[in-house]
Amino acid sequence: xxxxxxxxxxxxxxxxxxxxxxxxxxxxxxxxxxxxxxxxxxxxxxxxxxxxxxxxxxxxxxxxxxxxxxxxxxxxxxxxxxxxxxxxxxxxxxxxxxxxxxxxxxxxxxxxxxxxxxxxxxxxxxxxxxxxxxxxxxxxxxxxxxxxxxxxxxxxxxxxxxxxxxxxxxxxxxxxxxxxxxxxxxxxxxxxxxxxxxxxxxxxxxxxxxxxxxxxxxxxxxxxxxxxxxxxxxxxxxxxxxxxxxxxxxxxxxxxxxxxxxxxxxxxxxxxxxxxxxxxxxxxxxxxxxxxxxxx
Amino acid sequence: xxxxxxxxxxxxxxxxxxxxxxxxxxxxxxxxxxxxxxxxxxxxxxxxxxxxxxxxxxxxxxxxxxxxxxxxxxxxxxxxxxxxxxxxxxxxxxxxxxxxxxxxxxxxxxxxxxxxxxxxxxxxxxxxxxxxxxxxxxxxxxxxxxxxxxxxxxxxxxxxxxxxxxxxxxxxxxxxxxxxxxxxxxxxxxxxxxxxxxxxxxxxxxxxxxxxxxxxxxxxxxxxxxxxxxxxxxxxxxxxxxxxxxxxxxxxxxxxxxxxxxxxxxxxxxxxxxxxxxxxxxxxxxxxxxxxxxxx
Numbered sequence: 001x002x003x004x005x006x007x008x009x010x011x012x013x014x015x016x017x018x019x020x021x022x023x024x025x026x027x028x029x030x031x032x033x034x035x036x037x038x039x040x041x042x043x044x045x046x047x048x049x050x051x052x053x054x055x056x057x058x059x060x061x062x063x064x065x066x067x068x069x070x071x072x073x074x075x076x077x078x079x080x081x082x083x084x085x086x087x088x089x090x091x092x093x094x095x096x097x098x099x100x101x102x103x104x105x106x107x108x109x110x111x112x113x114x115x116x117x118x119x120x121x122x123x124x125x126x127x128x129x130x131x132x133x134x135x136x137x138x139x140x141x142x143x144x145x146x147x148x149x150x151x152x153x154x155x156x157x158x159x160x161x162x163x164x165x166x167x168x169x170x171x172x173x174x175x176x177x178x179x180x181x182x183x184x185x186x187x188x189x190x191x192x193x194x195x196x197x198x199x200x201x202x203x204x205x206x207x208x209x210x211x212x213x214x215x216x217x218x219x220x221x222x223x224x225x226x227x228x229x230x231x232x233x234x235x236x237x238x239x240x241x242x243x244x245x246x247x248x249x250x251x252x253x254x255x256x257x258x259x260x261x262x263x264x265x266x267x268x269x270x271x272x273x274x275x276x277x278x279x280x281x282x283x284x285x286x287x288x289x290x291x292x293x294x295x296x
Numbered sequence: 297x298x299x300x301x302x303x304x305x306x307x308x309x310x311x312x313x314x315x316x317x318x319x320x321x322x323x324x325x326x327x328x329x330x331x332x333x334x335x336x337x338x339x340x341x342x343x344x345x346x347x348x349x350x351x352x353x354x355x356x357x358x359x360x361x362x363x364x365x366x367x368x369x370x371x372x373x374x375x376x377x378x379x380x381x382x383x384x385x386x387x388x389x390x391x392x393x394x395x396x397x398x399x400x401x402x403x404x405x406x407x408x409x410x411x412x413x414x415x416x417x418x419x420x421x422x423x424x425x426x427x428x429x430x431x432x433x434x435x436x437x438x439x440x441x442x443x444x445x446x447x448x449x450x451x452x453x454x455x456x457x458x459x460x461x462x463x464x465x466x467x468x469x470x471x472x473x474x475x476x477x478x479x480x481x482x483x484x485x486x487x488x489x490x491x492x493x494x495x496x497x498x499x500x501x502x503x504x505x506x507x508x509x510x511x512x513x514x515x516x517x518x519x520x521x522x523x524x525x526x527x528x529x530x531x532x533x534x535x536x537x538x539x540x541x542x543x544x545x546x547x548x549x550x551x552x553x554x555x556x557x558x559x560x561x562x563x564x565x566x567x568x569x570x571x572x573x574x575x576x577x578x579x580x581x582x583x584x585x586x587x588x589x590x591x592x
Contacts, residue, residue, distance in 0.1 A: 128511040140511055163510055167503070175497050176507055183490040184512035186559065190482035193557045194475045197546065200553035201471050207463070211472055214459055215424040215436055216480035219515035250493065257496035259587055261489045262565060263482065266558040291555055 002155040008033035009156075010065025012058070012081060012088065014042050017100070017127065018071030020135040021160060026050045028137065028159050034064040059090040067156065068092075071100045074245060075107050082111050093119035096153060100125050102178065102242075104249055105171035112145060112170040121149045124170055125157065126177035130237040138162040144173030175253060182250035182264050185243045188221045189267045189287050195229050196291030205230050229288035232295070240287065241280035244271035298451040304329035305452075306361025308354070308377060308384065310338050313396070313423065314367030316430035317456060322346045324433065324455050330360040355386040363452065364388075367396045370541060371403050378407050389415035392449060396421050398474065398538075400545055401467035408441060408466040417445045420466055421453065422473035426533040434458040440469030471549060478546035478560050481539045484517045485563045485583050491525055492587030501526050525584035528591070536583065537576035540567035 009030050011022045014037040023046075026032045036055045037043040047054035055061040058081055062068065068088060072078050078101060081088050088097070097115055099108065099122065108124040115122040123145040133139050141161040143150050150157075150166050157164055167173045194217065198208045209226045212218060228234060247268040254261040270287055277296065279286055289295045305326050307318045310333040319342075322328045332351045333339040343350035351357040354377055358364065364384060368374050374397060377384050384393065393411055395404065395418065404420040411418040419441040429435050437457040439446050446453075446462050453460055463469045490513065494504045505522045508514060524530060543564040550557040566583055573592065575582055585591045 128507075142507065165503070165507060168499075172499065176494075176499060176504060179490045179494055179499075179504065180507060180511045180513045182493075183486050183508060183515075186486035186489070187483050187513070187515055189559050190479050190486070193482070193550070193555070193560050194479040196555050197478075197550045197553060197557065198472075198475055200555050201549065203464075203468065203472060203475075207461070208472060208475065211424075211438065211461060211476060212479060215476045216516050216520070217476045217483070219479075219483055220512050224512070253497065254489070254493045257493060257589070259489070259493050259496050259589065261493065261587065262562040263485050263559055264489055266562045269558060291557065293553070293555065 004067065004153070004156045005029050005031065007031070007066040008064060010034040010036075010061050010068040011071070012036045012061065012068060013071035013073075013077075013101070014046055015071065015073070016131045017134045018069070019046055020131055021069065021071065021100075022046060022050060024135055024137045024160065025156070030156070030159075034061045036061045058084075058086050058088045062088050062090060062092050062095060065095065067096045067098065067153070069098045069100060073101065075103050077101075078103055078107055078111065082114060089114060089118050089120065095120045096149065097122045098125050098153065099123065100127055102126055102181065102246055102249070103174055104252065105174040105178070108144065108174050109171045121146070122170065123149055123153060124173045126173045128177060128180050133162075141165070142167050142173040142176050144168055144170050174249070178246055178250040178253060181243065181246035184221060185247050185271065185284065186263050186267045187219045188225055188243070188284050189270050191219065191221055191226060192229055192288035192291045195226065195288060196293070200293050225285040228283065228285040232289070234282035234286040234289075236281060236283045238284050239280060240271050240274040240282050240284055243284045244268060244275055244280070247271060300363065300449070300452045301325050301327065303327065303362040304360060306330040306332075306357050306364040307367070308332045308357065308364060309367035309369075309373075309397070310335075310342055311367065311369070312427045313430045314365070315342055316427055317365060317367065317396075318342060318346060320431055320433045320456065321452070326452070326455075330357045332357045354380070354382050354384045358384050358386060358388050358391060361391065363392045363394065363449070365394045365396060369397065371399050373397075374399055374403050374407065378410060385410060385414050385416065391416045392445065393418045394421050394449065395419070396423055398422055398477065398542055398545070399470055400548065401470040401474070404440065404470050405467045417442070418466065419445055419449060420469045422469045424473060424476050429458075437461070438463050438469040438472050440464055440466050470545070474542055474546040474549060477539065477542035480517060481543050481567065481580065482559050482563045483515045484521055484539070484580050485566050487515065487517055487522060488525055488584035488587045491522065491584060492589070496589050521581040524579065524581040528585070530578040530582040530585075532577060532579045534580050535576060536567050536570040536578050536580055539580045540564060540571055540576070543567060
């Protein structure tokens with residue numbers, strides 16, 4: 001038996017990831033009791049779908065949940081839900097927070113400290129996956145926090161994931177996640193340069209991808225993004241804006257440590273340029289718009 | 297029957313690749329008749345090993361070979377063997393040249409034109425593999441030139457390779473090869489940044505590599521270079537100097553086409569910096585020496 005199925009689950013941040021994680025948990029027999037999103041109609045619709053209650057006040061959601069998953073966009077939003085006038089920590093004694101956004105590691109540490117202070121517990125659970133994996137409980141999860149809290153909440157984390165790594169104290173999972181995305185973003189921008197030059201030279205890009213896949217140029221992003229780059233199919237799984245944000249987090253970590261990272265910098269510049277061009281909501285494959293002739 | 301086994305094979309450039317290709321062909325029953333290297337004692341030893349003749353004059357090697365494989369280091373060396381005072385084209389009527397160096401594509405076009413003028417034939421056969429593959433006839437070969445010449449020489453090319461791609465007219469194989477290595481070099485420098493930051497943050501690097509391998513950060517160079525970066529095992533399979541050279545060829549192609557390639561540029565800068573530091577003969581994994589604290 002999974003004792004967590006007797007607990008009330010709250011969800012804050014019902015974007016494509018958070019909303020689908022709520023659906024996944026509901027389908028697996030969890031009691032999703034409370035949902036909240038800045039977009040109130042999204043919350044109302046999901047509440048209706050899952051038999052939950054949609055809240056507009058964070059403290060009221062806390063009162064109606066034992067385990068609260070947060071899936072917000074960035075550091076600023078995270079600060080707002082934990083440290084704003086109305087916040088999740090009010091009356092949170094005994095609650096567990098599982099924070100899934102990719103944030104600056106220090107933010108996770110600050111939130112954990114504040115949660116402990118009010119008698120709550122806290123995990124960071126960084127996701128390296130996309131929407132279908134959220135929906136199907138097949139996330140890749142990297143968890144930071146106290147190891148005992150991790151083990152106590154493992155049944156629910158297992159149900160959300162197909163790969164679950166306990167990484168270390170609060171902040172460590174965000175560090176690892178930032179490095180994962182930093183390397184992924186560089187490899188993506190690299191592929192966009194290779195295909196962009198190949199296109200300009202009149203090389204058959206299908207053949208080029210086939211050769212890349214059999215050589216030292218092979219990478220996961222070659223599998224996931226090459227065809228989208230060629231076809232300009234930039235429907236969003238992981239946005240250019242998120243890529244810029246995560247590369248920025250990694251750059252800040254590198255700067256703190258005094259590590260020289262010219263490729264991460266060049267990649268941040270590219271994704272930031274996409275955002276500046278109003279293309280931040282393209283998928284990260286949209287970075288090829290900057291390297292194929294005639295696209296910008 | 298393979299009619300190429302009746303032909304006399306010459307090899308010019310007996311470094312770790314060329315020497316092992318000669319051994320491979322000899323072992324497979326080809327008649328390696330003539331060898332030449334700027335290092336005359338290397339040529340003499342290999343000639344002794346294979347029962348071939350070591351030449352010091354290029355025109356004399358041509359006179360003793362029907363099919364001549366060249367495996368030189370760079371554009372300058374290629375110019376020297378084909379257009380120097382003593383050169384391979386003298387008396388080359390009826391010969392086939394198979395040129396395996398990664399060069400500026402225009403050099404292959406110039407050599408092909410000059411070969412045709414003297415009644416010879418020419419292929420570029422760019423290799424994306426390393427020393428053991430050369431020795432075992434398991435190269436990844438990308439061939440450019442006239443398609444009929446490719447087909448006529450396919451038995452020998454097949455015996456050298458486990459993957460053989462005809463890419464297009466002379467110069468196209470070098471273009472593809474330059475793009476392969478450009479992307480590979482970027483991915484390598486990216487990995488060095490990720491591991492360097494992770495090391496500075498005190499993250500367990502074995503765990504970090506394990507997570508990279510399961511996420512969007514995965515790449516072929518993660519498999520081949522990560523452990524070497526961590527252990528500082530930079531025994532050379534593909535040198536930092538070669539990485540700089542090949543990224544430079546790709547950058548020149550990009551510049552000719554007006555394609556913006558900031559990551560390729562940043563990567564060229566890194567490998568060039570290694571060369572400047574006197575570390576050009578480290579393996580390309582040596583780029584991590586620039587991103588791990590306390591190594592430079």
